[in-house]
Amino acid sequence: VSEIGKAPLQQALNVTVPYFLDWNGEVHQPTRIQTLSVHVSHFHLKFVADFGVRLLVAANFTFKVFRVPEPLELRLPVVVLADARVAQGSVGTPVVSISACFPLFSDTKVPDGSAGLARGPLALVQKHVRAILRNKLCLSISNLVQGLNVHLGTLIGLNPVGPESQIRYTMVNVPKVTKDYISLDINAVLFLLGKPIVLPVDATPFVLPLHVGTNRAMAAVGLSQDLFDSVLLLMQKAGALNLDITGQLESDDNLLNTSVLGRLIPEVARSFPKPMPVALKVQLGATPVVTLHTHNATLQLQPFVEVLAVASNSAFHSLFSFDMV
Structure with a gap:
């Protein structure tokens, strides 16, 4: 420093x-x-x-x-x-x-x-x-x-983190100063469209472990699981984790088409005798869940996938949908 x-x-x-x-x-x-x-x-x-x-x-x-x-x-x-x-x-x-x-x-x-x-x-x-x-x-x-x-x-007030989302920081307690370090206990609240992301009340306190990092570390930052949950909930509600998988719709080399899908599902082959491009719309219907472990973390997603085919008039036709766990 x-x-x-x-x-x-x-x-x-x-x-x-x-x-x-x-x-x-x-x-x-x-x-x-x-x-x-x-x-x-x-x-x-x-x-x-x-x-x-x-x-x-x-x-x-x-x-x-x-x-x-x-x-x-x-x-x-x-x-x-x-x-x-x-x-x-x-x-x-x-x-x-x-x-x-x-x-x-x-x-x-x-x-x-x-x-x-x-x-x-x-x-x-x-x-x-x-x-x-x-x-x-x-x-x-x-x-x-x-x-x-x-x-x-600048910690005070809403700071943008995306087109429709903001974050606000506040210091919970007076800074703790020892002969070895300064510790700041900061609370972060995420907002979507001006409304705060509210999590269920958790009575478990968050404390940064002692001697974290290495002796040569200039700063140690601890992020609580509540913050991860808030970020994931914000991203899920804002649609930031949704995907549209279309491939190259006009390419002859596109394997994402009704012909390939029809080999597995005969109904698709009968409905589309001529190969047509297929698109996948992936949406997260449930809030992602992150579990923190020592040295790693586990992220659980439950996406909802809708399979659509491009009809002759270039409109998308829904074939089927399914949930993934």
Whole structure:
């Protein structure tokens, strides 16, 4: 997670430093300071039990000071410590907030080859840059966290999963934070045509097993059987599991025809002396049932199959139907 977060963090820390007012003995001369680069060399996250996350960010800033007669390049190592509380919002979403933030500065470095600068003016420039970063770095991290909250806020409301179906997430309880992980108990409700998919009440609680996955796993996701049942019920009601098997109706190589079927059912051969294409309409009349086992799952389907033949006028003629168990 830390490696993934480096890129947006570097972008957020690339703050603008305003002009430095340099006193030349008579007037204040504005000196432009440009942030050339920000490199996050270390980004560490640590879980704090019953609180949230502690962040440690080590970054190297490179600035260009446009002084006369030649510009000067400065490098400033910075370490930022921040505490982020993880809680539950009033509308049922996880909310992350920065509760404390402290930037720690090392000595400014002047790379070899840069123009010389007296110790006094250098100290003033360094003081100016530090004052700006002290105010802006923590604000930038806080804004980055607020952007995360915007994404977490999309859990609320109906989110489309198909042309006529939606899903809504809500967080059931306050996030559980230990020294090893953060656990979010999320409830998902599926909707079809604006109406929720309601399952029979099941008193069996769902708990994610401890030590699930591997030690190198970044995240563990547990899906309850109720969620599988809701998804299958939604797909069954929406007709997403229905099939129309037609083959190549106009092809001479199509084996799905009345001639082949007539070898098994004489009535079909008598009704269609000339080979005509056959189509199969498969519909799920009963709700699919999924049973979860260790390392695998069993899906039970009960399709209703209707066999149709294409008549001479291109209309479909129902031959027979049957249930499959």
